[in-house]
């Protein structure tokens with residue numbers, strides 16, 4: 327985020343109008359201490375000139391009035407504060423801010439494009455660890471005091487004020503002048519430490535003050551458990567991420583090896599939603615996020631974060647190791663078939679070999695018969711006994727397999743059937 331520079335010129339034209347000249351940077355924010363008391367029982371308004379576009383028109387007696395990026399609030403000194411976030415060029419111009427009928431603030435806001443300072447960054451930290459973050463400021467504020475604020479639900483609280491360094495409890499602030507950085511360190515981080523921090527440069531001038539602010543988001547993330555699950559490649563897999571203590575809080579799953587850049591979440595609760603290759607269901611009765619991988623791929627394997635947003639800046643998660651196994655069942659079935667076929671083929675071959683050896687006996691030549699001694703005698707073998715009857719298969723004299731019957735019979739079909 328940009329550092330905001332507020333040139334806060336404050337002069338009294340009359341007893342009723344106070345004119346402020348404030349400058350900020352595009353992308354930054356402006357925090358102005360009006361130096362005027364906040365009158366709780368008077369209505370508050372803020373309008374943009376010259377068209378008198380109403381931004382805030384509030385009659386309730388709150389101490390914090392917020393409309394989008396515009397906020398009027400009462401600080402601890404009971405002063406009226408003006409806080410405008412995420413400035414853009416369209417915000418430049420004149421504003422009228424009315425605490426009540428007594429006096430009116432006429433504020434001119436200049437919004438400058440600047441490349442001086444870093445845009446707000448996000449810091450992630452695990453519970454119990456030390457968070458350390460820094461905000462850059464420009465050279466001309468090197469001698470000013472630095473203040474770090476934290477945004478509350480409806481307040482901006484001063485955390486630490488420092489010229490060089492100071493420590494209050496777990497919080498330490500350093501003004502690192504040679505690098506032009508404000509550094510904040512928080513030790514033994516708790517879930518409550520998550521939130522929006524404002525690195526401010528507070529400049530006191532006469533009876534008023536102004537600030538330069540960099541916004542920083544601290545996310546506190548806590549791992550509360552580890553588990554693992556396995557599935558088969560090509561199959562479906564259901565994962566249950568259980569957060570029973572945060573039933574209604576929005577839940578998500580993300581892949582840690584991808585830096586959790588893509589958080590998958592159903593978007594709605596108590597309804598199945600598809601998101602890419604998975605279907606998700608955030609069950610608010612059980613506090614469970616169900617994640618269904620419709621067709622598990624090898625690339626799905628890895629470490630996942632099953633998280634829940636406890637608050638805007640606090641998350642807890644369980645780590646889940648997903649293993650993807652190859653599905654061997656088809657290979658096993660094919661292997662068994664191949665083995666069975668091989669065994670069958672082998673048996674058949676052995677059987678055939680055995681019977682090939684016996685085949686000469688299937689045509690018996692009676693030794694008593696007169697065998698032709700001269701080849702020219704031709705094929706007149708009266709003593710040839712040839713049998714084809716199934717029942718005669720048991721007869722040691724003639725044996726055919728069914729196949730053999732067909733083949734051999736064909737081969738000797740010219741022979742006379744004698745029985």
Ligand SMILES: *[C@@H]1O[C@H](CO)[C@@H](O)[C@H](O)[C@H]1NC(C)=O
Pocket residue numbers: 333335347348349434436
């Ligand atoms: C406000 O300040 C800016 C520079 O900081 C200056 O250019 C501008 O003229 C001032 N406007 C008024 C109304 O004083």
Ligand SMILES: *[C@@H]1O[C@H](CO)[C@@H](O)[C@H](O)[C@H]1NC(C)=O
Pocket residue numbers: 371380383384385
């Ligand atoms: C502010 O709201 C009141 C009613 O709540 C209305 O009467 C009044 O005209 C509004 N003022 C502006 C400037 O919009």
Ligand SMILES: *[C@@H]1O[C@H](CO)[C@@H](O)[C@H](O)[C@H]1NC(C)=O
Pocket residue numbers: 465466467468469
């Ligand atoms: C800061 O203070 C030092 C000495 O105290 C001075 O030399 C320097 O000019 C000051 N810088 C600014 C930007 O005011």
Ligand SMILES: *[C@@H]1O[C@H](CO)[C@@H](O)[C@H](O)[C@H]1NC(C)=O
Pocket residue numbers: 576577578589591635638639
């Ligand atoms: C949880 O919080 C993170 C950070 O604030 C946000 O990006 C994400 O969208 C939130 N997720 C859900 C499911 O609300």
